[in-house]
Amino acid sequence: MPSNRQILLDNRPQGEASAANFKLVATETPPLADGQVLVRHHYLSLDPYMRGRMNDSKSYAASQPLGEVMIGGTVGEVAESRHPDYAPGDAVVGMGGWQEYSVVDAGQPGVLRKVDTRRVPLSAYLGAVGMPGVTAYYGLVRIIDPKPGQTVTVTAASGAVGSAYAALAKARGCRVVGIAGGPEKCRYAEQELGFDVCIDYKAHDGDVRSLAKALKDACPDGIDGHFENVGGWILDAVMLRANAFSRIAVCGLIAGYDGQPLPMANPALILINRMRIEGFIVSEHMDVWPPALKELGELVATGKLRPRESVAEGIEAAPQAFLGMLKGRNFGKQLVKLI
Amino acid sequence: MPSNRQILLDNRPQGEASAANFKLVATETPPLADGQVLVRHHYLSLDPYMRGRMNDSKSYAASQPLGEVMIGGTVGEVAESRHPDYAPGDAVVGMGGWQEYSVVDAGQPGVLRKVDTRRVPLSAYLGAVGMPGVTAYYGLVRIIDPKPGQTVTVTAASGAVGSAYAALAKARGCRVVGIAGGPEKCRYAEQELGFDVCIDYKAHDGDVRSLAKALKDACPDGIDGHFENVGGWILDAVMLRANAFSRIAVCGLIAGYDGQPLPMANPALILINRMRIEGFIVSEHMDVWPPALKELGELVATGKLRPRESVAEGIEAAPQAFLGMLKGRNFGKQLVKLI
Numbered sequence: 025m026p027s028n029r030q031i032l033l034d035n036r037p038q039g040e041a042s043a044a045n046f047k048l049v050a051t052e053t054p055p056l057a058d059g060q061v062l063v064r065h066h067y068l069s070l071d072p073y074m075r076g077r078m079n080d081s082k083s084y085a086a087s088q089p090l091g092e093v094m095i096g097g098t099v100g101e102v103a104e105s106r107h108p109d110y111a112p113g114d115a116v117v118g119m120g121g122w123q124e125y126s127v128v129d130a131g132q133p134g135v136l137r138k139v140d141t142r143r144v145p146l147s148a149y150l151g152a153v154g155m156p157g158v159t160a161y162y163g164l165v166r167i168i169d170p171k172p173g174q175t176v177t178v179t180a181a182s183g184a185v186g187s188a189y190a191a192l193a194k195a196r197g198c199r200v201v202g203i204a205g206g207p208e209k210c211r212y213a214e215q216e217l218g219f220d221v222c223i224d225y226k227a228h229d230g231d232v233r234s235l236a237k238a239l240k241d242a243c244p245d246g247i248d249g250h251f252e253n254v255g256g257w258i259l260d261a262v263m264l265r266a267n268a269f270s271r272i273a274v275c276g277l278i279a280g281y282d283g284q285p286l287p288m289a290n291p292a293l294i295l296i297n298r299m300r301i302e303g304f305i306v307s308e309h310m311d312v313w314p315p316a317l318k319e320l321g322e323l324v325a326t327g328k329l330r331p332r333e334s335v336a337e338g339i340e341a342a343p344q345a346f347l348g349m350l351k352g353r354n355f356g357k358q359l360v361k362l363i
Numbered sequence: 364m365p366s367n368r369q370i371l372l373d374n375r376p377q378g379e380a381s382a383a384n385f386k387l388v389a390t391e392t393p394p395l396a397d398g399q400v401l402v403r404h405h406y407l408s409l410d411p412y413m414r415g416r417m418n419d420s421k422s423y424a425a426s427q428p429l430g431e432v433m434i435g436g437t438v439g440e441v442a443e444s445r446h447p448d449y450a451p452g453d454a455v456v457g458m459g460g461w462q463e464y465s466v467v468d469a470g471q472p473g474v475l476r477k478v479d480t481r482r483v484p485l486s487a488y489l490g491a492v493g494m495p496g497v498t499a500y501y502g503l504v505r506i507i508d509p510k511p512g513q514t515v516t517v518t519a520a521s522g523a524v525g526s527a528y529a530a531l532a533k534a535r536g537c538r539v540v541g542i543a544g545g546p547e548k549c550r551y552a553e554q555e556l557g558f559d560v561c562i563d564y565k566a567h568d569g570d571v572r573s574l575a576k577a578l579k580d581a582c583p584d585g586i587d588g589h590f591e592n593v594g595g596w597i598l599d600a601v602m603l604r605a606n607a608f609s610r611i612a613v614c615g616l617i618a619g620y621d622g623q624p625l626p627m628a629n630p631a632l633i634l635i636n637r638m639r640i641e642g643f644i645v646s647e648h649m650d651v652w653p654p655a656l657k658e659l660g661e662l663v664a665t666g667k668l669r670p671r672e673s674v675a676e677g678i679e680a681a682p683q684a685f686l687g688m689l690k691g692r693n694f695g696k697q698l699v700k701l702i
């Protein structure tokens with residue numbers, strides 16, 4: 025029974041989240057019951073949605089209970105199995121949480137999935153070929169549904185969702201324009217991720233008109249579809265450039281998680297431009313996962329989607345890596361390497 | 364050649380619209396060319412969208428040119444015809460504008476439509492069985508698409524759109540809750556229009572939480588669909604009671620036409636509740652008109668939809684009646700009777 029280090033949610037944030045909200049503990053992994061599998065995690069995924077779960081307030085997902093292991097996606101290998109479908113050494117993806125090992129009732133549908141690491145690296149199943157990739161797919165393909173030649177935009181362009189979005193949009197013949205923080209991320213988005221243009225929002229310092237002007241230059245035919253990961257003044261600027269019948273997929277409003285008010289400046293544009301704005305959470309649309317994972321896996325395997333990863337080392341590094349990601353300090357998909 | 368009194372847009376509003384923006388003139392109707400029809404208007408329709416057209420700024424519709432007859436829907440009878448499909452005495456609906464007569468190129472598709480006044484009164488073709496009714500139909504049936512038992516709401520409940528919305532929603536087995544200004548309108552909405560409850564927003568005096576509380580009482584199962592005619596704090600209150608996967612059809616934002624900023628307080632609710640918010644303008648969805656007019660005509664003919672009308676007398680009364688409507692002083696569909 026190996027020792028298992030875990031990170032628990034110790035208390036809820038008052039405003040901004042901090043390292044003091046978390047607690048590192050060590051336990052022993054319990055002996056397996058029939059049908060259970062012990063998974064040794066290689067990578068833990070850190071994602072913005074986790075911040076929402078730290079609150080007690082109403083949200084789309086259940087609140088993370090205090091004193092329990094933080095929820096999170098993991099990839100790893102089967103260390104020990106008492107389920108006939110799994111053997112030691114199998115590569116698996118699941119929701120193991122912020123810990124080094126997890127015990128899984130492998131018979132429950134959807135809790136564990138074997139993956140093929142011959143053409144796609146294991147860590148990609150937490151990013152481009154995992155939840156963030158499918159999130160980009162749902163927003164782009166199901167909500168925005170762009171026609172070839174249309175212009176689509178995305179915030180947090182250099183992140184896990186943004187990079188998959190760019191590859192999926194290029195595969196559909198779109199012009200794709202990103203918005204990211206800082207010249208380095210923007211250069212990377214243009215040179216490595218396939219964005220036609222990436223705009224550095226930090227150069228506009230909260231000035232809606234200035235960012236809207238940059239969007240006009242980058243999107244001479246206006247914006248037909250937008251994928252929102254951030255909210256606030258950046259969304260206000262995008263709406264000023266939105267075309268008639270444009271669609272906005274709302275996936276994240278990271279700027280609002282700490283509880284400050286985050287109004288939309290000019291909702292009259294929804295009427296003036298006959299827009300459709302739709303919020304979604306990808307885990308409620310399981311039908312989209314198989315076609316999305318198939319296309320995303322092929323894009324990664326053929327090198328058309330080469331997302332960058334920010335990798336922190338060791339479970340004890342997870343809280344700081346998570347807090348940094350919320351402030352945009354990561355560069356690409358934020359992972360914690362555990363082995 | 365009868366004399367024709369007309370109301371022109373003389374100058375654009377600076378902020379609030381006023382009677383000084385309009386000008387009454389008299390001309391003679393011109394002789395008819397081949398294919399033309401002279402229509403004598405019985406009723407002129409006054410609608411909130413006209414306020415948007417008075418501005419020069421970008422809107423969904425072309426700006427009303429200065430010095431020309433104000434645009435508007437009309438019903439009347441053919442006074443003289445040089446088109447084989449029309450004979451004097453035919454009842455017709457069209458876009459004749461703010462004037463007593465109009466000359467129409469009757470061969471152009473969609474400009475003139477003969478209507479049957481045996482079971483539906485002529486004026487109803489400007490309201491319940493016209494553009495406002497079809498507007499209610501599009502928002503309710505195409506955007507909100509409610510299931511039986513769901514709760515749907517609407518602002519400006521006692522108006523032309525709201526009354527049609529209530530009848531259409533009841534026909535679909537919904538609970539329908541209105542929001543209107545003043546106890547008299549609310550009583551009328553509940554007693555005559557079929558609303559299960561109508562809330563007087565004036566009793567809440569801009570207090571979002573207070574209105575949200577009233578909505579909670581009126582909608583114990585939450586709000587599944589909402590039709591927005593107003594915007595601002597009332598929409599903010601509705602969003603606080605919106606259910607997961609709820610839909611909001613945005614048809615009007617009357618509170619914002621004068622140019623003051625009108626933010627949406629908490630767009631994060633779009634994500635938290637996975638909402639869909641969609642703006643529309645009914646003239647862009649011509650496919651919906653035939654089924655909508657059929658159902659609405661039947662509802663009126665069978666007495667299930669008995670909308671009230673506010674009738675001003677004489678073309679010279681149109682500007683004041685229009686300005687009063689923008690302030691909610693009308694009670695039901697606002698018309699001007701010309702004959």
